[in-house]
Amino acid sequence: MTDTAQPSPASRLTTTRASYDTVAADYERLLRGELANMPFDRAMLGVFAERVLAGGGGPVGDLGCGPGRLTGHLASLGLDVFGIDLSPEMVAVARRVCPGVRFEVGSMTALGLEDESLAGALAWYSTVHTPPEELPVAFEEFYRVLAPGGQLLMAFKVGDGSTRLTHAYGHDLDLDVYRFPPGLVSELLVEAGFVEVARLVREAEGPYEKTPQGYLLARRPGPSA
Ligand SMILES: C[S@@+](CC[C@H](N)C(=O)[O-])C[C@H]1O[C@@H](n2cnc3c(N)ncnc32)[C@H](O)[C@@H]1O
Numbered sequence: 033m034t035d036t037a038q039p040s041p042a043s044r045l046t047t048t049r050a051s052y053d054t055v056a057a058d059y060e061r062l063l064r065g066e067l068a069n070m071p072f073d074r075a076m077l078g079v080f081a082e083r084v085l086a087g088g089g090g091p092v093g094d095l096g097c098g099p100g101r102l103t104g105h106l107a108s109l110g111l112d113v114f115g116i117d118l119s120p121e122m123v124a125v126a127r128r129v130c131p132g133v134r135f136e137v138g139s140m141t142a143l144g145l146e147d148e149s150l151a152g153a154l155a156w157y158s159t160v161h162t163p164p165e166e167l168p169v170a171f172e173e174f175y176r177v178l179a180p181g182g183q184l185l186m187a188f189k190v191g192d193g194s195t196r197l198t199h200a201y202g203h204d205l206d207l208d209v210y211r212f213p214p215g216l217v218s219e220l221l222v223e224a225g226f227v228e229v230a231r232l233v234r235e236a237e238g239p240y241e242k243t244p245q246g247y248l249l250a251r252r253p254g255p256s257a
Contacts, residue, residue, distance in 0.1 A: 041166055045118060045139060047207065048161045052098070052119035055201040060099035060125045062201055067105055072234050073187070076247040077102065079230070080152065080185040081109040083249075087181050087256030090151030095140040095174070096158020100126030103133050106154065113152075116143065141169045148179040151256070156187045160209050163194070164216060171224035180254025184226060188212050190233055190244040214246045226250040 039047065052059070067073060084092060089112060094103040097115030099122055106113040107130070114134040117123050126135040138144055140158060153174050159167060174184055191211030198205060218228045229249040236243055 038163070041141070041169070044161065044163075044166075044208075045141075049118045049120075051205045051207045052117070053121040054205070055203050056099065056119060056121035056125045058201040058203065059122075060101070060129060063099070063101060066238070067101060069238060072232065072245075072247070074105075076185060076187070076232060076249065077105060077154075078109065080154070080183055080249060081106060081111050083183050083229075083251075084111060084152040087151060087183070090179065091149060092152035092154065093143070093145065093150050093177065094154045094156070095143070096155060097126060097135065098122050098158075100130040100133060100135060102154060102156050103135070104130040107133055111152065113154075116140065117158075141166075141173055143173055143177050145177045147176055148182075150177050150182055151179060152183045152185070153178055154185050156185070157189075159186065159188060159212075161207060163208070163210055164212060164220075167212075167217070167220050168224060171220055171226070175225045175252060178252045179256070180252055181256030182252045183229075184221070184250045184252070186217065186246075186248045186250075188217065188246050188248075189241075190214060190246040211243055212246070214248060217246070217248050218250075221248070221250045225252065227253055 092111045092113040094115040097103045097117045103115040116138040123135045189211040194208045194210045197207045232247040
């Protein structure tokens with residue numbers, strides 16, 4: 033773990049937004065098509081999509097959608113999905129890459145969405161820059177916007193502590209990347225009101241991963257609408 037003075041949540045969002053604005057186009061180019069090489073990712077996304085549709089469907093938010101690579105995939109699985117990201121440049125790239133899908137700028141810590149308005153929420157590596165002590169803010173927001181019976185799927189890096197990322201996707205950056213123990217993610221989700229449905233941890237794969245990767249599927253209790 034790298035010890036660093038903790039910036040405020042607001043300044044962390046500013047740094048994260050600026051960093052992803054810088055890398056947006058190259059991030060999209062470098063990760064384009066990667067999902068085809070990730071069978072565990074597709075499996076978890078497929079289970080998530082099936083469960084949303086089995087519950088009657090409804091709007092699904094890809095929260096921290098980046099360039100929309102998962103948003104487009106979920107749309108291809110039949111979900112009524114839209115994307116939200118902190119980075120205006122990521123949103124611009126996503127709109128270009130997925131022209132049939134709606135993308136908006138926003139933060140998963142304060143979503144401009146009605147209470148209980150989503151059938152599903154995806155947080156795919158979008159909490160990797162959030163320190164564990166700030167996860168409850170996002171989890172409470174996920175719970176607020178999901179309808180009873182709504183599904184939440186998260187992907188994250190498994191481990192403890194954080195690493196300072198100084199270069200990525202061809203650019204110099206200054207961004208903390210956090211790893212989480214799956215048990216902690218589950219515990220915080222339960223504290224926010226969720227029920228854990230399933231979790232998967234797999235070994236690192238491909239050119240970019242340095243740690244095991246975790247997937248956690250949770251649901252807001254209650255019957256689907
Ligand atoms: C590692 S990228 C993952 C992007 C996408 N989900 C994917 O897997 O390709 C992290 C993304 O989360 C976004 N992000 C980080 N914090 C966020 C927040 N508080 N609200 C919305 N988006 C956020 C970043 O702008 C970035 O696009």
